[in-house]
Amino acid sequence: MIKKKTSHGLSDKVSDVVLVVITAIVLLIVAYAIELKTDLPAEKKPTVLSKLFPIGKTACMKAAFLYDGTPEKSGWVNDHERGRLYVQQTLGDSIITTAYPDAMASDTDGVIAQAIKDGNKLIFTTSPRMLQASLRAAIENPQVTVMNCSLNISHRYVRTYYPRMYEVKFILGVLAGSLTNSDRIGYVCDYPIFGQIAGINAFALGAQMANPRARIYLEWSSVKGAENAALALQRRNIHLISSQDTMRFLGDDRSSFGLSHVEGDKTDLLAVPDHRWGIYYKEILKRMLDKTIETEYVNSTRALNYHWGMSAGVVDIEYAPALPLSSRRFAEFCRDSFIHNASTPFFTPFYTQNGEKVTSDQKALTLEQIINMDYLVDNVIGSIPTYDELTPIGKATVDTVGIRQAKSIFGKSGELS
Secondary structure, three states: OOOOOOOOOOOHHHHHHHHHHHHHHHHHOOOOOEEEEOOOOOOOOOOHHHHHOOOOOOOOEEEEEEOOOOOOOOHHHHHHHHHHHHHHHHHHHHEEEEEEOOOOOOOHHHHHHHHHHOOOOEEEEOOHHHHHHHHHHHHHOOOOEEEEOOOOOOOOOOEEEOOOHHHHHHHHHHHHHHHOOOOEEEEEEOOOEOOHHHHHHHHHHHHHHHOOOOEEEEEEHHHHOHHHHHHHHHHOOOOEEEOOOOOOOOOOOOOOOOEEEEEOOEEEEEEEEEEOHHHHHHHHHHHHHOOHHHHHHHHOOOEEEEOOOHHHOOEEEEEOOOOOHHHHHHHHHHHHHHHOOOOOOOEOOOEEOOOOEOOOOOOEOOHHHHHOOOOOEOOEEOOOOOHHHOOHHHHHHHHHHEOHHHHOOOOOOOOOO
16 A cells, blocks of 8 residues: 655655556556456355354445436436445345545545545446546555446456447347438447447447448537537438437437437437446445455456446347337347347458458457457448547547547548548
8 A cells, every 4th residue: 555654754745646656657557468257257155054154244345436427417327326226225234335426526536535434345436537546546445446437448456347338239220220211320429438439330230230221420429519419410311310328417418319310309219228237236246245256356367347248137228119119029139139148249251441351250259359449340431530529528538448549640531421
């Protein structure tokens, strides 16, 4: 543990600077191989001895949930808060959970420090923008488990968790491809970060499977703002649009979410991803209580990413009444295959915008290949934005978990025509 005052009389402020420098070095230099946990680990069963000689009731564990906003204003935060309330009710006296809203409003490091001071042994930081503060806290407090809601972070000190959203995106693409009358479908993405590119490509491949003529017109909310991105698509006479995954809340500048048909002031919701954060948090907390996650950490030399999907029940799809029954049946066929791990959206070969074939063999991409995608498939019209094009929040997010292409100045491909 890094102490706040050394024997040489360094001030707290100097020690804090040293900690920041060390954290920066860890972020930039120390990169561990990543171990992806794609399925729920088996629960530990009680042994015969534990049944004969029970050790009594164990002390409850305290878990903190840090949010980058408030449940009243952010659909993302609201979903996580509902998950926290679900696990508190489900796991009962075995845990005590506490929410820390607006953790990024002033001093994220201070909020995490307060959560640790409050006795929390597990810290969930629910935004990738909290990663650096999470890493600093994990380095300084090895007795505390810190988990950040992001993907593909190669630092052993912080474990990460994020659902395989590309499975649901593929199904939404299948629906869009089956419903379009013009072969032109809109897609509004938030940030060019790990996982998001896979979501775009999965959606495009799903639409292509349902309709080989389908073209996906891509816009970015982190460049134009969500509302302007959707309006840009409508001005191109594109009305079937896949937008942000969470419902509209106060402070959002968007008129739709999920897969919707948008025309003028009228928006018809067709289908939407269902983030089941309650199940995600319950499974993590159960395995914290029985020390499964601790055992995984001790036995592994890699950075641990808990990347669960539809087979684990942590993400699903909901259909709106406006969705035609025939399209729903098509989607259910795909959904069932993902739940039973019988299929993948990324079965090769397929082609990128540049005409490059993604492997010649007929095989499924590995999870590492999916997560690290930095290209768009050939039926996407649009490009990955450069760093300079992003909004301040977009830049802050990309700084932490952005793909390589968004951090550099590259020539654009696939410009809108």
